[in-house]
Amino acid sequence: MALSSQFSLSVELTRLIPFAPLARATTKGFLDLLRELQSSGVDVVTEEDLSLIFGRNRIDPNFERTFRTAVRQSVIHQVQGIAELVLEAGAGPTVRRSLKEPIYFSTIVQLSLLTWTHELTSLARSLAQTLERRARESEKYERPPRYDPLKGTLRAVREQTSGFMWELILSAVNTKLADIIGHINFYEARPIPLPVFQVLLDGFTAVQHLPETTLLRIKTLTGIPTIVVWAHHVLGLSVVVESHSCKIKFGEEVESVYIICDLDPSTSPTAALLNETNDLLFQVSDSSDDAILEPACRHSVLGYGLRILEYDRYSTDVRKGLIDVVLHSCLALVHSEHTANATTLDPCYRGSTIYPTDRRLLVISKLLFPGHEDQLDQAYDSSEHPCLAGSNWAMDLLPPVFVSYLQEHKYRLGLMEITLRLSYLLLILSVTENIESLPAFSIEYDYLRKELWENFHLPNAHEAFEAMTRLILGRDPHIPGFEKAAVISAWGWSICTSSIIGDDPSQFRPGLAVFKAFR
Numbered sequence: 001m002a003l004s005s006q007f008s009l010s011v012e013l014t015r016l017i018p019f020a021p022l023a024r025a026t027t028k029g030f031l032d033l034l035r036e037l038q039s040s041g042v043d044v045v046t047e048e049d050l051s052l053i054f055g056r057n058r059i060d061p062n063f064e065r066t067f068r069t070a071v072r073q074s075v076i077h078q079v080q081g082i083a084e085l086v087l088e089a090g091a092g093p094t095v096r097r098s099l100k101e102p103i104y105f106s107t108i109v110q111l112s113l114l115t116w117t118h119e120l121t122s123l124a125r126s127l128a129q130t131l132e133r134r135a136r137e138s139e140k141y142e143r144p145p146r147y148d149p150l151k152g153t154l155r156a157v158r159e160q161t162s163g164f165m166w167e168l169i170l171s172a173v174n175t176k177l178a179d180i181i182g183h184i185n186f187y188e189a190r191p192i193p194l195p196v197f198q199v200l201l202d203g204f205t206a207v208q209h210l211p212e213t214t215l216l217r218i219k220t221l222t223g224i225p226t227i228v229v230w231a232h233h234v235l236g237l238s239v240v241v242e243s244h245s246c247k248i249k250f251g252e253e254v255e256s257v258y259i260i261c262d263l264d265p266s267t268s269p270t271a272a273l274l275n276e277t278n279d280l281l282f283q284v285s286d287s288s289d290d291a292i293l294e295p296a297c298r299h300s301v302l303g304y305g306l307r308i309l310e311y312d313r314y315s316t317d318v319r320k321g322l323i324d325v326v327l328h329s330c331l332a333l334v335h336s337e338h339t340a341n342a343t344t345l346d347p348c349y350r351g352s353t354i355y356p357t358d359r360r361l362l363v364i365s366k367l368l369f370p371g372h373e374d375q376l377d378q379a380y381d382s383s384e385h386p387c388l389a390g391s392n393w394a395m396d397l398l399p400p401v402f403v404s405y406l407q408e409h410k411y412r413l414g415l416m417e418i419t420l421r422l423s424y425l426l427l428i429l430s431v432t433e434n435i436e437s438l439p440a441f442s443i444e445y446d447y448l449r450k451e452l453w454e455n456f457h458l459p460n461a462h463e464a465f466e467a468m469t470r471l472i473l474g475r476d477p478h479i480p481g482f483e484k485a486a487v488i489s490a491w492g493w494s495i496c497t498s499s500i501i502g503d504d505p506s507q508f509r510p511g512l513a514v515f516k517a518f519r
Contacts, residue, residue, distance in 0.1 A: 043149030047094070047107075049131075050145070050153065054110045055103035056205045060236030067109055070164040071095055092160040108157055109234060115158035115296070116166040117190040117226045122294040124151035129291045130198045162492025165440060167300060169233055173225045176250075180243040180261050181224055185311065187445065191293040192223035195284040199271035200227070202282075204235060206273055207256040213276045216257045220269035223293075224259055231257045298474065298491070301429065302439035305368030305422050311445075314415070322415065323372055324379045326422045327365045329456070330430075331358055331380075333423075337458050355458070356430035363436055364429045368422070420456055427459060428467050432495070442491045444474030468495055 059067075072095070098104040114123055124147055131144035145153075174186050181189050192200070196218055203216045218227065224241060228250055231237040238251030243261040262269070272283035299307045305326070309319045334355055362380045366373050429435050459467065472490045487496040 043145070043153050046145040046149040046153045047104075050111065051103050051107045053131075053201055054107040057106050057110065057208055057235055059106050059109055059234060063234055063236070064105070064109075067112075067164055068099060068105075071112075071161050072099055073163070092156065094156050095160040108161065110230065111154060111157045112161040112164060113166060113226070113230055113234060115154050115161075116298075117170070117296060118192075119294040119296050120151060120154055120158065122191075122292060124154055126194050126197060126291040126293050127154075130194065130201065133198065134201075159490075159492045162442065163440070165300070166229070169229050170225055173228050173233075173250075176248060177225060177228070177241060179246050180241055180248065184222070186225075187295040187297045187311075189222055189224065190226045190295050192226055193220055193269035193286065194290040194293060195286045196220055196223055196227070196269050196271040197293065198284045199273065199282065200230070203271065203273050204231065204237070206281075207237060208235060211254075211256055214281070215255075215274045215276075215278075216271065217260075217274055218257065218269075218271045219260045219262050219267075220271075221262050221265055221267075222269075224261060227257070227259060296474075297445035298442050299445060300440045300442055301367055301435060303368070303370050304425075304443065305365075306370070308418060308422060308445070318415070320372070320375060322419055322422075323365075323369050323375065325419055326426060327361065327376060327379050328382070329419070329423045330361050330365075330426050333427075333456065333458060334358070334361070356427065360430050361426060364426055367429070367436055367439065368426065423456060424459075424467075425471075428464050428471075431459075431464050432468060438493075441493050443468075443471040465495070465497060 094104075095108060098108040118126075128145065128147045128150050135142055135144045170190070171186075174181070174189070199216070199218075206214045207216050216231075228239050228241065232239045232250040236251075237256040238249065238253040239257040239259065240255040241248045241250075241259045241261060243263065249255065268286040270283065270285050273281045275281055305323070306319075309322065314322070337355065358380070362376060365376050369376065435441060469485070469488045472488055472493060472495065474490075487494065
């Protein structure tokens with residue numbers, strides 16, 4: 001028999017699972033903890049409410065060890081001794097507490113995954129709506145967490161767990177599911193539809209603690225990679241994903257989660273919890289007022305260029321040709337501008353215009369395109385560097401496969417735009433001190449202002465810092481007046497202008513080492 005509401009299911013699970021909030025004591029140590037949590041942006045009551053839901057789930061032991069190792073370190077940078085400006089990255093008070101308490105650890109791990117795969121504002125809004133619906137189903141309404149404190153808590157979790165590379169697991173799952181969801185963009189495939197998300201909040205707990213008598217059945221087009229990582233990798237559940245053409249299983253045990261990939265985008269996603277005889281216990285379907293979970297489109301600088309090319313599905317030969325053009329164009333532009341404007345060969349800086357060295361451009365290009373080191377070395381050694389300015393290329397010097405694509409393919413303008421964007425990004429990263437030692441540095445996909453890369457040119461100091469700021473902040477609401485900021489922090493990463501790094505800012509010539517990256 002179906003339960004009358006999701007709240008009824010939640011109540012039954014609470015009775016089944018030995019779980020209770022931690023005892024509270026008004027001791028000095030506890031008050032100090034509260035101050036630390038609040039100073040990091042966490043709403044303490046909201047975190048407690050979330051732990052009552054997510055903390056019921058057991059984290060897979062192997063995954064737990066990996067995650068603990070990745071997030072337990074905290075790094076402190078003293079940016080400038082005089083100003084006493086300190087940047088802290090890694091484990092903050094929320095994560096440090098979770099490493100000691102299994103309930104909070106389980107909560108933080110799952111929220112970390114959700115904040116990596118979903119845009120923060122939409123995740124907070126969707127979670128608030130879901131918790132409100134669950135609360136209204138109860139006999140005694142208790143006010144659930146609201147949007148603002150939820151967003152602050154989710155942001156704190158995201159910042160403090162940024163050291164874990166969720167992208168590696170998601171990419172591996174995406175590759176395994178290529179025959180099923182290969183036609184969907186890998187970012188657009190990640191957001192979980194709200195009705196499915198609502199069922200998972202209690203459904204995962206049910207199938208984990210009652211594996212012989214419950215089964216989660218999900219029918220959806222999107223959210224599959226995220227659900228697989230959440231269920232299989234994080235919680236240790238076996239998952240089956242089925243389409244009209246094949247069936248793929250994650251795990252060796254009998255499946256606890258069965259996902260049907262519905263290729264019809266007009267079909268509404270659904271999720272249901274079934275008993276051992278396939279009778280319906282609980283189900284949620286979509287509603288017209290459902291909040292929409294949106295993807296977080298980010299990638300580490302390591303492999304960022306390759307991810308852009310994978311996104312647009314160019315052939316291997318065209319990708320190789322484009323990689324050559326990106327490096328060639330930046331080298332030629334720097335040479336041309338420096339020859340025309342610089343009065344001396346040393347140190348390749350003049351005024352606010354930045355002239356990164358050839359070797360620096362090569363190093364950063366290898367960061368953007370890992371696996372193509374030999375090809376880039378050959379391109380670097382070439383004496384012919386076709387210059388790219390706007391849409392005007394020296395066509396006779398471009399790789400033949402690249403020219404052929406531009407001339408024959410109906411999407412040639414798209415290829416030109418990608419080349420311009422990646423070339424400008426190469427210039428931006430080349431003036432970011434220390435970026436090559438931070439391969440996991442996370443930046444937003446496609447968040448450079450078009451007017452910057454469309455008119456391909458060497459960036460001045462202001463343009464470079466603004467562009468990097470937008471890449472870090474992405475779709476997060478921008479800080480008022482951020483254009484005048486000297487330090488920007490987001491997603492656990494920071495950049496600051498060189499003028500506040502050294503002991504004596506007057507020693508810095510205009511344009512020299514625009515900014516430095518930190519974690």
